[in-house]
Amino acid sequence: MRRPTVCAVLACSALLLLSATACTATGPGRDTESPSRPDGVTARAGSATSVHVMWERSTDDRAVTGYEVYEKGAKVKTVPGARRMTDIDRLTPSTAYTFTVRARDAAGNLSAPGRAVPVTTPAPTPDDRKAPSAPARLRGRAEGTGAVRLSWGRAADDTAVISYDIYQEDSRVHSVRGTATTARVTGLRPGTVYTFTVRARDAAENSSGDSNALDLTTAPGRGDGPSTAPTALKATATRTKAGVRAVDLSWTPPRTGGGGEVREHQLFLNGRLATTIVWGAVPPKGTATYRFTVGEPPGTRYSIKLRAKLPDGKWGDFSAQRTVVTR
Known part of the structure; x- marks a missing residue:
């Protein structure tokens, strides 16, 4: 059998190396397509x-x-x-x-x-230490499965309101200019309850207090069942007869259907699990109540929400969030 010459071997080797390199650079698994450019900036x-x-x-x-x-x-x-x-x-x-x-x-x-x-950016107002008034009459509606539209009354300020900040629970999720009194918030999840508040802000970074809280629930997605979130949550700061600071809660447990009962709820304070509320005997019919004591000084702010353990053993959706300041 005749053997190939050295030149032929080198040529074949070079061709194989080139082919391997080409496969590595442009193989079928490599993503080379760029996303579309963002519009509406x-x-x-x-x-x-x-x-x-x-x-x-x-x-x-x-x-x-x-x-x-x-x-x-x-x-x-x-x-x-x-x-x-x-x-x-x-x-x-x-x-x-x-x-x-x-x-x-x-x-x-x-x-x-x-x-x-x-x-x-506007000029600073370093001597302005007065915050705007809180926006009033926050109202709105859900738009489909992933958006809500909000509107509110105009806030007042001794200089000028530069922007309105929209908060979902404790996070700022959107801002609009100070001349606007409406906003559309997108990117939400289907079948989820959201709690919104609005604050006014001036050029000196003074921020108003919260508007009234507004609960809105997006429409469920295709195939989603009814919401499993507790509803009608109320939180009230109080003191016991012994003078201990406490918070009283009331809410309506979710309806589960099929004859199952909700016997447990998880209580979250400031986004963290604080305790599990368990009824050992027959759970309450209709409105449920619970009191917990707090050791922090007066004026401490708590964000509160609940979720129920469903009869199938899974945890349901979170309730709307409530905010309370201890007395």
Whole structure:
């Protein structure tokens, strides 16, 4: 048998190496497609030193895993793919900025930048120490499975209200300019109860107290059953006859159907599990009540919510959140 020459062997080796390299770089498993660019980018000054940036969802052949916010070409913030808004802080008062947003997928592919949006932070008011009044008459409605629309009465301030901040439980989830009295909050989960409040803010970063709390429940998704959240939760700060600070709770346990009973509830304080409320005998019919004592000084703020253990052994949905300040 005739053997190939050295040159032929080297040529074959080079060809194999080139083929292997090509497969590694452009193999069928590699994601090379970039997400679509984010549309609807807006930027509004939230104070003399902050700007609230929002955008619409991008699409990708696999999944968008994050968004990058740029100011004149320099990256200033990265957020997860589930979020489509963020606050850029520590800015300079009375300064012009320009923001763009790019989407990113798991392979690191970046979209083209969205539309560049200019915004100018207002002048500071260092001698302003008076907070705006709280927004009044917060009301709203759920829009489908993943959004709500809110409206409120205008707040008053000795200088000017620069922005309104929307809170879901204890987290700020959205901001609008001070001339607006409506907002649409998106990215919510189907069949979930949310508790919203609104605060007014001026250019000196003075923030008002909370508006009234508003509970809204998004529509259930396809195939979802009824909500399993406790309803009508009320929390009242009180003192026992011995002078001990306490909080009284009342609520309506969820209806489970099938003749099962709810015998346990988990009580969460400030987002953490505090205790499990268990009825050893027959659970209460209709309204349930519970009192717990607290050792912190007067003026301590608690965020409270409940969830029930269902007859099948699983924990149900969380109730709306209530906030109480100890006396």
